[in-house]
Amino acid sequence: MRDYTLASSLGVSGGGKSEELMVDRSVWNLMRRRQYNAARRLAEQRQLVDECGPAGIDFLRPRQQRLIARRELLRRTAVGAGGVSLAALFAACGVDSNASPSQSATGTGTATATGGGFESIGRATFRREQYPTYEGTPAFHADATLRLGAVISDPSPLDMVSGLTYYYGTAVWMYDWLIDLDPVTLEVIPSVAESWDISPDGLTYTFHLRSDAFFWDGSPVTSEDVKFTMLAYRNEPLSTLKSVYEPIESIDTPDGRTVVVHLSRRFAPFLAWGGQMFIGKKAAFVGFEGRMQDAPASLTVPIGSGPWIFEEVVPGSHARFSANRNWFRGAGWDKTGAGGPYYGTLIQKFYADYQSWLFSYLGGEVDDLYPVSVKDIETIGQVDSWIYDTPSTVTETMNFNFNNPDRPNKTLFDDVRVRQALYHAVDVEGMGKAIWKGFWEPRTSNEVHPWMLKPYQDQIKYEYDPEKARGLLAEVGWIAGADGVLERGGEKFTILGVCPKTYLAPEYAQVVQQYFKEVGVSMDLQILDSAPLREITRNKFTFDVYFRRHWGWGYPENFREVVSTHTPPTGLNYGRFSDTGPGSVDDLWNQILSTSSNEESVPLFYELQDRQAEVLPSLFFGSPHDLVAVRKNVLGHQPNPMWQDWDPMWWYPA
Amino acid sequence: MSTAEYIARRALQLAPLLLLLTVIVFLMIHLAPGDPAQNLAGPRATDADIERIRDAMGLNEPIIKQYGIWIGKMLTGDFGESFISHRPVSDMIVERLWPTALLMGTANIVSLLIAIPLGLIAAVKQYSLSDTVLTTITFVGISIPSFWFGLLLMWLFGIQLQWLPLSGMATPGEPATAISVLQHLIMPAGVIAFIYTAFWMRFVRSGVLEVLTQDYVLFARSKGLPAKRLYVKHVLRTGLMPLVTLIGLSVPELITGSVVIETVFSWPGLGLLTYSAANSRDFTVVMALVVLASIAVVIGNLLADLAYRWVDPRIRLT
Numbered sequence: 001m002r003d004y005t006l007a008s009s010l011g012v013s014g015g016g017k018s019e020e021l022m023v024d025r026s027v028w029n030l031m032r033r034r035q036y037n038a039a040r041r042l043a044e045q046r047q048l049v050d051e052c053g054p055a056g057i058d059f060l061r062p063r064q065q066r067l068i069a070r071r072e073l074l075r076r077t078a079v080g081a082g083g084v085s086l087a088a089l090f091a092a093c094g095v096d097s098n099a100s101p102s103q104s105a106t107g108t109g110t111a112t113a114t115g116g117g118f119e120s121i122g123r124a125t126f127r128r129e130q131y132p133t134y135e136g137t138p139a140f141h142a143d144a145t146l147r148l149g150a151v152i153s154d155p156s157p158l159d160m161v162s163g164l165t166y167y168y169g170t171a172v173w174m175y176d177w178l179i180d181l182d183p184v185t186l187e188v189i190p191s192v193a194e195s196w197d198i199s200p201d202g203l204t205y206t207f208h209l210r211s212d213a214f215f216w217d218g219s220p221v222t223s224e225d226v227k228f229t230m231l232a233y234r235n236e237p238l239s240t241l242k243s244v245y246e247p248i249e250s251i252d253t254p255d256g257r258t259v260v261v262h263l264s265r266r267f268a269p270f271l272a273w274g275g276q277m278f279i280g281k282k283a284a285f286v287g288f289e290g291r292m293q294d295a296p297a298s299l300t301v302p303i304g305s306g307p308w309i310f311e312e313v314v315p316g317s318h319a320r321f322s323a324n325r326n327w328f329r330g331a332g333w334d335k336t337g338a339g340g341p342y343y344g345t346l347i348q349k350f351y352a353d354y355q356s357w358l359f360s361y362l363g364g365e366v367d368d369l370y371p372v373s374v375k376d377i378e379t380i381g382q383v384d385s386w387i388y389d390t391p392s393t394v395t396e397t398m399n400f401n402f403n404n405p406d407r408p409n410k411t412l413f414d415d416v417r418v419r420q421a422l423y424h425a426v427d428v429e430g431m432g433k434a435i436w437k438g439f440w441e442p443r444t445s446n447e448v449h450p451w452m453l454k455p456y457q458d459q460i461k462y463e464y465d466p467e468k469a470r471g472l473l474a475e476v477g478w479i480a481g482a483d484g485v486l487e488r489g490g491e492k493f494t495i496l497g498v499c500p501k502t503y504l505a506p507e508y509a510q511v512v513q514q515y516f517k518e519v520g521v522s523m524d525l526q527i528l529d530s531a532p533l534r535e536i537t538r539n540k541f542t543f544d545v546y547f548r549r550h551w552g553w554g555y556p557e558n559f560r561e562v563v564s565t566h567t568p569p570t571g572l573n574y575g576r577f578s579d580t581g582p583g584s585v586d587d588l589w590n591q592i593l594s595t596s597s598n599e600e601s602v603p604l605f606y607e608l609q610d611r612q613a614e615v616l617p618s619l620f621f622g623s624p625h626d627l628v629a630v631r632k633n634v635l636g637h638q639p640n641p642m643w644q645d646w647d648p649m650w651w652y653p654a
Numbered sequence: 655m656s657t658a659e660y661i662a663r664r665a666l667q668l669a670p671l672l673l674l675l676t677v678i679v680f681l682m683i684h685l686a687p688g689d690p691a692q693n694l695a696g697p698r699a700t701d702a703d704i705e706r707i708r709d710a711m712g713l714n715e716p717i718i719k720q721y722g723i724w725i726g727k728m729l730t731g732d733f734g735e736s737f738i739s740h741r742p743v744s745d746m747i748v749e750r751l752w753p754t755a756l757l758m759g760t761a762n763i764v765s766l767l768i769a770i771p772l773g774l775i776a777a778v779k780q781y782s783l784s785d786t787v788l789t790t791i792t793f794v795g796i797s798i799p800s801f802w803f804g805l806l807l808m809w810l811f812g813i814q815l816q817w818l819p820l821s822g823m824a825t826p827g828e829p830a831t832a833i834s835v836l837q838h839l840i841m842p843a844g845v846i847a848f849i850y851t852a853f854w855m856r857f858v859r860s861g862v863l864e865v866l867t868q869d870y871v872l873f874a875r876s877k878g879l880p881a882k883r884l885y886v887k888h889v890l891r892t893g894l895m896p897l898v899t900l901i902g903l904s905v906p907e908l909i910t911g912s913v914v915i916e917t918v919f920s921w922p923g924l925g926l927l928t929y930s931a932a933n934s935r936d937f938t939v940v941m942a943l944v945v946l947a948s949i950a951v952v953i954g955n956l957l958a959d960l961a962y963r964w965v966d967p968r969i970r971l972t
Contacts, residue, residue, distance in 0.1 A: 315922065
């Protein structure tokens, strides 16, 4: 007779109905002693394997988190994919592998990601809908408080210019955008500007403002406020967005709802990038001489038109806001039928680091956690949570440096076959499954706005093939030495890689190091804090490869990093990559910049991505998903790869 | 030398010491990689953007000029404004003083109230079961990493049992009543108190043990003085001398706080401010905190010396 015991009493969290789970005690004891093979055999003997889905294997994964070699990686991937379940964990399996959230996913657009094969884990349920759906209009709860977290000490100053440059997470609730981006497609949609016109020559942008956008004090948002704000972004000494607004030659305001911006040159990013700005109230700064950041309107009494009215900031502790019931994006605003806010009060709690925030979330002190590390999803499963799994605008890459002053001849990566070989040496898809647990999308480009990105099946790819890698390197003269490291003309293929200490970067960099080693490339890997990393990558350039995370902020600026004219100090092409001539990266980039519409630019973006894949300024390891944890008593989160949990105006109490 | 003369002499020594310290720290901060302009500009900024912001902040001025501007303001009590938040640094420090004083003061008082009697017991009952247990607790307390212990308590009392709040000094959005603050104070103060208790208990024990071997103690016992009166009135006072020095050296922490514990528990004190400022390369805030800490150390040492004389009148101040 089997000896069952309640899973909950053993602390097992493997399904959504932990109170009902039963565990075979003998199998469980073997698991505790890490005798996984014996546990599996016993489970098979007792015919438990057919009763559960793959969650049983998933339960084992946290115990096996360590750096693994390539063969071990492939073996485990095969085991997991084969679906050999450890149903021995649950005699009566409560894991419903087909469980879906109570609210169904609707909406159009690209296919949803499935990331990792997880539908639920513990008491957490994964959600992958693109636009939230609502049954009717959620009600406003004046006495309900939404509590969000942030890793920040003090969000001040609170003016719109600082808000867009220093910390978005507070300012995005207080101010409105001139235009906005659709949270799924990242295409331009109306906000305070309800429509706009672009002249055929691309030099004049006319924005037509809506009539029902008001600041908190009841005054309307006018063209003068938009003009004032744009010029502040251009002129304020501490603005980091000068380059976006520098092309502005003049701004006319023929009436209170029309803004006419004249550019000195065509600048394709101006609508999406320049239009996505916080609008401040001009009158709030009248009479103040000095920097905007020092004004009372920035430090203590900001005035916005956004969904949340600023009440107070207690440095080191929290910020508090009350709902703007006159916000123009009220109920029924967009395709989701959403609007808001639906909470009377919003509290933003400040934390010194992610760990403190995680603990606070588990303890029920806040309603969200972002970004959730893939290492913590089992931990999150200890509490009733939604985990929103969405694609992000981040790409993990490895940039080549073509101009290392420590290399006298600087030709190490010049031959494209060397770069191609290194790409073939890395099992990118295996890494995505092992390191990011499948919460990952393949990418062969930096650009991540869906409407710019060439469909993956049409992209040029480099399959994992170490033999091909060795062959390509041999073609260029690199032959394995006695110690296994490639040599050419007395020079060893030894490179210096630098890597930040950010989320999972050291892990995948170390795996890449192992892949390189297997084809004879020796990489000395330095994992550095931000300041010394910046010193070596921006000032000294004494590195060979740089493991880097790209955020897809604006328009095509990510490609700027591979344009030959965008070298430091005015550009971000730290590796001094250069591809010029007809059909080159530079040529395509310049063509894109001169366009004014998506119809013109999309084919060029596709060509640019192909070109990048051919000339390989970087290796692309894919795009990790964003994971956002939200307590189950809060609904309405709109996943947004640009501004993940910064949209509490849509959230409402369950 | 009289006490007043001694204090005056020490105060005069403070000025050149502070000046030297500010020069050293100013140089160290500016020589370290990174600056607030890089932090403000964000990861997407070009070097040209960063240079422009650096210019606007005055960070491209010669370092001597920057120091001169800073020291000139500091001498008038103006610590400048934060590079990041643009708020006056003095305001930022004043609003964080009370939380730190509350946290560290509570922890110190609690640990003293526990460490002194327990240290005395451990010394008087040397090698007994009590002594062994207390010594073991002491070693655990000295060895345990404070941040780990803090996380352990958070997990146990905040997440599993949900008896205590996990972060902050009060619950945002609710009145900061005495009860609420006390609930938030228990874990962070408890961690610090535990570690301090362990540390101080050893000193009390060794100090008392040394005194117990003195002839006058033996004489007093042989004359029939009750043990309690002997230990408390005669032995403890002399045995606490090492502790007096330690307490004096820990006075600065009443001001500077515990960076680790305040960070773990998100306690809005000067320790957390130090961590945030160092992280964001907020030079002005870091410098102000260094000056404050230096003054606190000097005052703490002075108090320790004066207390030492009070405890043992044989000691002369020179």
